[in-house]
Amino acid sequence: MLVMDNRYAPGMRKWNLRFGLTSRCNIRCRYCLPAGKQPVITQPSFEEAVEVLQAAHDLGFRRVHYTGGEPTVRRDFVDILRAAKDIGYSQQIVTTNGYRLHRFLPEAVEAGLTRAIISIDTLDEQKNLFITRSHFHSDTLKSIESAVELLPTMTKISCVTMRDTLDELPAFIEYAQGLNSRGWPGKLAIKLNQFFPSNPAQLTDEGDQFWKDQFVEEDVILEALAKAGELKPIARESIEGDNPSYNYFEVGDSGVKVAVLAMFSWGYPCGGCWKLRISPQGLATICISQKDPPVLWGMGLDEKRETFKRLTGYRDSPQFDIDFPDRRHYRPQLGELRFDKVAGSARQIVFFEDILTRDKTVPVVQESACGSNGCASAPVPSPPAD
Numbered sequence: 001m002l003v004m005d006n007r008y009a010p011g012m013r014k015w016n017l018r019f020g021l022t023s024r025c026n027i028r029c030r031y032c033l034p035a036g037k038q039p040v041i042t043q044p045s046f047e048e049a050v051e052v053l054q055a056a057h058d059l060g061f062r063r064v065h066y067t068g069g070e071p072t073v074r075r076d077f078v079d080i081l082r083a084a085k086d087i088g089y090s091q092q093i094v095t096t097n098g099y100r101l102h103r104f105l106p107e108a109v110e111a112g113l114t115r116a117i118i119s120i121d122t123l124d125e126q127k128n129l130f131i132t133r134s135h136f137h138s139d140t141l142k143s144i145e146s147a148v149e150l151l152p153t154m155t156k157i158s159c160v161t162m163r164d165t166l167d168e169l170p171a172f173i174e175y176a177q178g179l180n181s182r183g184w185p186g187k188l189a190i191k192l193n194q195f196f197p198s199n200p201a202q203l204t205d206e207g208d209q210f211w212k213d214q215f216v217e218e219d220v221i222l223e224a225l226a227k228a229g230e231l232k233p234i235a236r237e238s239i240e241g242d243n244p245s246y247n248y249f250e251v252g253d254s255g256v257k258v259a260v261l262a263m264f265s266w267g268y269p270c271g272g273c274w275k276l277r278i279s280p281q282g283l284a285t286i287c288i289s290q291k292d293p294p295v296l297w298g299m300g301l302d303e304k305r306e307t308f309k310r311l312t313g314y315r316d317s318p319q320f321d322i323d324f325p326d327r328r329h330y331r332p333q334l335g336e337l338r339f340d341k342v343a344g345s346a347r348q349i350v351f352f353e354d355i356l357t358r359d360k361t362v363p364v365v366q367e368s369a370c371g372s373n374g375c376a377s378a379p380v381p382s383p384p385a386d
């Protein structure tokens with residue numbers, strides 16, 4: 001039976017802590033990081049990380065979602081889980097590429113991990129090698145299967161949709177259906193994330209070309225998915241860890257739940273999230289549109305707590321909507337919140353629209369990408385990841 005634990009302190013039901021534990025990643029997906037060594041690696045010390053968890057817990061947070069970079073490259077990842085469990089977190093979630101997770105999953109579960117979101121864009125090993133430039137496909141599959149077997153919750157595959165892998169969507173549904181029929185405690189659901197630009201890879205010519213070759217609009221994604229069965233819309237609350245930005249479906253009679261995010265096609269609307277994001281470099285934000293976020297590293301516990309109180313209070317107040325009436329979920333370079341500073345200038349949405357339309361004789365204007373303020377270069381901001 002799936003366990004849905006929603007114990008929160010009064011007033012904090014909607015808030016989640018999203019914690020980037022390191023900017024380091026052990027792979028280089030073509031849509032994400034350029035090939036080669038990462039120039040800068042930043043991450044909090046174990047003690048700083050525990051203080052963040054303590055300060056947020058003191059305010060009522062009970063759910064923490066670890067991201068990176070790749071959080072499992074930290075050797076003390078399980079120690080952090082255990083510390084969070086001792087502090088009192090009832091939900092601990094990790095987004096991972098699955099390279100390492102299966103090696104220590106039983107220990108991680110014992111230490112307090114409650115759910116996993118595992119990235120995999122293709123079921124084809126050779127395509128995976130091309131996309132990620134790394135050999136670890138079987139590790140990711142092992143991590144997915146171990147998670148469904150050991151975690152009595154909804155494990156999710158997180159899949160970036162690309163032109164060259166769209167025809168695999170029925171195979172993904174079949175794969176999930178197969179795992180869900182094994183009688184294991186957990187279930188597998190699928191998140192389809194439209195390829196969105198604003199990562200460090202998109203500051204290179206290779207990244208631009210990959211975007212042009214692989215980006216597909218929402219209708220193309222849905223059409224490919226529908227080849228697996230009728231898409232029956234379902235309430236997002238029926239998916240554990242539901243994200244307000246996604247659309248949710250059950251596919252045919254498979255029983256498999258799929259969440260679809262097509263931010264680029266939709267013009268990056270604000271989904272109204274309530275996340276306190278902590279980046280590996282210590283930036284604390286309550287919205288990706290936030291300017292000049294405070295830096296936590298070096299602050300004491302009390303100062304961290306006061307900072308979180310101020311930020312969450314601001315997000316809870318009417319002033320936030322007054323200050324950001326036309327906010328969008330786009331930040332030219334989103335990568336800065338995940339991988340630290342990246343070289344090159346930030347690019348607005350219109351730049352990526354231009355790449356898509358460059359070779360066409362009739363220019364295509366995607367009005368939705370301009371938002372209600374009619375300006376794609378508005379100093380607004382940024383995206384999701386789960």
Ligand code: SF4
Nearest residue numbers: 270271273287288329
């Ligand atoms: S713009 Fe994005 S980060 Fe900001 S409140 Fe909306 S969904 Fe959340």
